[in-house]
Amino acid sequence: MRLRTLAAAVGTAALTLGTLPAHAQSTHNAPTLTEGPLRAHLSFLADDLLEGRGTGQRGGDLAVRYLETQAALMGLKPLPDGGYRQPVRFRGTKLLPGSSITFQAGVGSTSARLSPIIGEGVLIGTGSGKASLSFDAPLVFVGYGASAPEEKWDDYKDADVKGKILVMMVNDPQPTADEPNRFAGKAYTYYGRWLYKFEEAVRRGAAGALLIHTTPSASYPWSVPANGFGHERFHLNKEGNQVEGWLHEDMARDLFKSAGFDLDDLRAKAESRDFRPVDLKTSARVELRSTVRQVEQFNVVGIVPGTDPKLKQQAVVYSAHWDHLGVDEGVRGAGGSGVRRDDKTDHTYNGAIDNASGTAALLAMAAEAVKKPAKRTQIFLWPAAEEQGLLGSAAYVANPVWPLNQTSADLNLDSMNFVGRTKDIGVAGAERSSLYDTAGQVARKMGLKLAPLIPDISGAYFRADHFNFAKAGIPAFNVGSAVFSGDGHFTFDKEQTASSAKLVAFKKDYHQVTDEYRADWDLSGMVQQAQFTLNLGYAVANDPKMASFKKGDPFANVKR
Helix, strand or coil: CCHHHHHHHHHHHHHHHHHCCHHHHHCCCCCCCCHHHHHHHHHHHCCHHHHHHECCCHHHHHHHHHHHHHHHHHCCECCCCCCCEEEEEEEEEEECCCCEEEEEECCHHHCEEECCCECCCEEEECCCCCCEEEEEEEEEECCCCCEEHHHCEECCCCCCCCCCEEEEECCCCCCCCCCCCHHHCCCCCHHHCHHHHHHHHHHCCCCEEEEEECHHHHCCCCHHHHHHHHCCEEEECCCCCCEEEEEEHHHHHHHHHHCCCCHHHHHHHCCCCCCCCEEEEEEEEEEEEEEEEEEEEEEEEEEECCCCCCHHHCEEEEECCCCECEECHHHECHHHCCECCCCCCCCEECCHHHHHHHHHHHHHHHHHHCCCCCCCEEEEEECCCHHHCCHHHHHHHHCCCCCHHHEEEEEECCCCCCECCECEECCCCHHHECHHHHHHHHHHHCCCEECCCCCCCCCHHHCCCHHHHHHCCCCEEECCCHHHHCCCCCCECCCHHHHHHHHHHHHHCCCCCCCCCCCCCECHHHHHHHHHHHHHHHHHHHCCCCCCECCCCCCCCCCC
């Protein structure tokens, strides 16, 4: 797609704004949202009919078709080809029965053979794109697996890990009394994310990576990665690990003990800069059989051209991923054309909150934005495959429909507030940039306060689509973030204790079949959150200056 072609098209479209009502040309305050459209979109997108909007599944195709139809209906401007789809191509891999990983731990008479059950003691898959793999590789413990020059930290030192399977901990090196702010203190950094650790293993030429799971370090229970590895997994079409996955903590403890090591002792040593990789004196026999296919999915993109002769060449992006986990492939009908209902077990991961809520909110916001454009162009983006590692937004940033150096900000919506209005709004991540001050001004005009900033101990900033924009140097954050940073930190208009408890309780529904739409939800808080996001977007779109990261932030020096 040629960016100049799109910019020229938007410029031409802006000339037609003279036909709009006078108020649409004279004022740039955000239009007002209502609950009806948002609830209607939400209930439909989360319905069993859409089969959990799975990547590479019929439900995902239905979701894309619905989004592009709604975009055309409300009058969003399409891409230069006349449509709203941006292709995202990747490969899908699903582990087959008969796959295994077996460990031969220790040496001599004390050696032991361990054969963990996939799904219980270990989770494995491949990012290689190969349907059949059979190999042996030694195991090396690399601590946190972090190589962070700015922190003067290197878990690899000069060790050659090519062809080896790296065993590592999730999260970052923890703060100490002498260094309370190392690796952002109690907060997560990108070095702590599973995605970084898998990527680093590829860069090092390793055969693969196994992450030791604990609920505190990962910030979610074993069932979350188990569900992910139990479904078809997707990777962009580039080099990946031969084997990658997770070790249950109990399995890791047994493995280390069998090899003559104490897991807790090595964990403690890994908290020091002096740590060096440890040969676990263990080999793994890996047998992987997988289905592999090429998949084309789509980001959905719609444009509201700006009105200012100069500022319309710049843009603000609103984003919300449309995908969820879909339907267990084992219960699909012949040819994947439907879902068998031959038992009473729920096999559909509807993803009502995650993220039919954000998808629906963005539709409601876009419909109103069309009626009252801002000075800058507004881009409404529904990325694909967020649940597979932020793949859709990564593809957008790699091939943007608008120049990145002319993109002021990305405001993302993911897993929204479904329990009622609040007196404050969460803006975690905005403090990295000028967006924080703008958000404060918008909140005051709405009679809201900004929720207190708390350490990002779950790595939420790195777990949603806005992060790919931040990595590209564009100020971005997940607006509201009530579900994953709530835990009672928000002040509700009514029933504080009960409302906070509902947010906390949702964590047991996260990535489970129980994340379903309920007609009795109080969506007033969701409307409020969407309105705040739209108001913030208009404030950014009408500001004479582009948004910017604050000096000293890791993303401030990234050239757009």
